[in-house]
Amino acid sequence: MRKNSLFDPYYIKTYRESQLDKKIESLNKLLESCTLCPRRCGVNRLKGQKGYCQAEIQVRVSSAFAHFGEEACLVGRYGSGTIFFSYCNLRCVFCQNYEISHLAEGQDLTVEELANLMLYLQKISCHNINLVTPTHYVPQILQALRIAIKNGLTLPIVYNCGGYESEQVIDLLEGVIDIYMPDAKFYSSSVSEKLCNAKDYFENLKRVLKKMHQQVGDLVIVDGIAKRGLLIRHLVMPNNLAGTKEIMEFIAQEISLNTYINIMAQYRPCGQAYKFNQINRTITSEEFLEAKRIAFSLGLKRLDK
Numbered sequence: 001m002r003k004n005s006l007f008d009p010y011y012i013k014t015y016r017e018s019q020l021d022k023k024i025e026s027l028n029k030l031l032e033s034c035t036l037c038p039r040r041c042g043v044n045r046l047k048g049q050k051g052y053c054q055a056e057i058q059v060r061v062s063s064a065f066a067h068f069g070e071e072a073c074l075v076g077r078y079g080s081g082t083i084f085f086s087y088c089n090l091r092c093v094f095c096q097n098y099e100i101s102h103l104a105e106g107q108d109l110t111v112e113e114l115a116n117l118m119l120y121l122q123k124i125s126c127h128n129i130n131l132v133t134p135t136h137y138v139p140q141i142l143q144a145l146r147i148a149i150k151n152g153l154t155l156p157i158v159y160n161c162g163g164y165e166s167e168q169v170i171d172l173l174e175g176v177i178d179i180y181m182p183d184a185k186f187y188s189s190s191v192s193e194k195l196c197n198a199k200d201y202f203e204n205l206k207r208v209l210k211k212m213h214q215q216v217g218d219l220v221i222v223d224g225i226a227k228r229g230l231l232i233r234h235l236v237m238p239n240n241l242a243g244t245k246e247i248m249e250f251i252a253q254e255i256s257l258n259t260y261i262n263i264m265a266q267y268r269p270c271g272q273a274y275k276f277n278q279i280n281r282t283i284t285s286e287e288f289l290e291a292k293r294i295a296f297s298l299g300l301k302r303l304d305k
Contacts, residue, residue, distance in 0.1 A: 007220075007227040009156045014175040015149050023172050024146065027139035030169070031057070037089040037135050037166050038204050052197075053089045054104065055136040059144075060086035062097075062106035064117045066126050071262055071304050073219070073226040074128060074158065074179075081121030081155065082130040083114075089135045090162040092185070092196040094279055098271035101133065111140055115147035122155050127225050128179065130158040138169055142176065156227060164198055165208045170215075178228040179219070180212040184251070185235065187243025195241075195279070202243075209255055219260035219302075230255070235264045236291045239278050244291045252298040262304035263291050 014020050030036055031045040041051025048056065066079030074080040086106035088095070099105045109117070118129050134141055145153070156178035163182040184205060186192040192201035212230050219229030234247060244263075251259050265288040269280045295303060 007156075007222065009154065009178050010228070011145060011149065011157065011176045011178075012154070015146070019175060020142065020146055020149075023176065024139060024142045026172055027142060027169070031139055035166060036138055036169055038164055038198070038200065039089060053087045053091070053136045055087040056108075057140075058108045059111070059114055059137050059140045060104060060106040060108050061114070061117070062086050062100045064121065066121070066124055067130065070130065071226075071231065073221050073224060073231075073260075073304075074130065076127045076225045078125040078127060080128055080130045080158070081118070081124075081126030082132055082160075083117060083121075084132045085134055085137055087136055088133050088162065090164050090185075090196045090198060092162075092271070093276065094195065094267075094269060094271050094273035096266075096268065096270045097133075102271065111143040112147060114140070114144035115151070115153075118144065118148040118153055118155075119151055122153055126155065128156045128158050129153075130160055130181075132160045133162065134159060135161055135165060135169075138173070145176070158226075163205045163208065164196075164201055165204070167204075167207055167211060170208055170211045174215045178216065179226055179231060180216055180229075181231045181233065182209065182212065183233045183235065184209070184247050185242060187246040188241070191241050191243070195276070202247075206250060206254070209251070213255050213259075218256050218258040229260070231260045231262065233262045233264060234291070235267055236283050236288050237267055237279065238281050238283050238287065240287070241278060245294050248295045248298050248300060252300055257299045258302060259300065260302045260304065261295065261300060263288075263295060 043049035043051040062084040064083045067082035070080045086104040088101035158179040159177045193199040
């Protein structure tokens with residue numbers, strides 16, 4: 001391998017120093033009584049038992065391609081090398097990828113095949129490897145990453161998650177992930193309990209966002225392309241069910257005023273949203289503009305356009 005440059009992916013140094021193997025070993029142990037996310041189901045994934053996410057031990061992938069619909073700093077000229085994993089540890093009732101997260105559409109892959117996908121995305125000139133909903137497959141992903149590194153992978157890794165993460169797993173991902181891209185979905189515990197059965201979502205999110213920021217810092221963009229750092233997504237919900245003001249206050253006061261945030265307007269009722277009157281509609285332009293106004297009023301200026 002060549003010598004490190006300023007923005008080489010973190011995992012290259014971790015691999016060279018023989019730390020990646022240790023991280024994989026620790027993560028594999030979590031599969032014996034699964035605690036990969038805050039639900040801590042305790043099932044033995046190695047023996048085929050299933051927890052809340054319903055994922056088995058073998059990785060299932062819905063699709064992998066050069067994605068041009070992500071944030072501009074991820075897409076660049078050649079696209080974000082996006083890998084969509086099936087299943088999900090949140091399973092929001094309104095999920096826009098319901099067929100993937102709930103119905104598990106996709107194809108089972110070995111870790112070798114997953115590594116080859118990463119290398120393929122690099123071969124077609126993608127700017128990063130964008131892992132979408134990776135939480136329940138972290139041990140297998142790192143196993144694949146180890147193989148891909150041996151075969152020349154040098155792209156930054158984007159951890160594109162729902163924000164409901166295990167602090168222990170995030171600690172183990174230090175030195176592996178270059179760009180954390182979590183959702184900041186809900187403030188209210190009653191709302192998160194109702195919509196994704198995670199009453200502790202925001203309390204957990206606060207701790208995890210702090211750890212992510214401590215590891216990678218504010219988002220660094222070079223020549224229009226994100227290299228490392230924290231990028232937070234916030235989906236505006238109908239009737240302010242997301243709790244935009246409280247979430248933005250936390251980011252401004254306890255993370256960084258220089259946090260890069262994508263306040264998103266694309267909510268639409270999908271999945272089982274029709275069963276819940278408060279979310280069975282798209283948002284209004286007034287709701288979206290108010291969310292952006294709140295962020296600006298708190299001093300958060302790095303909003304994705």
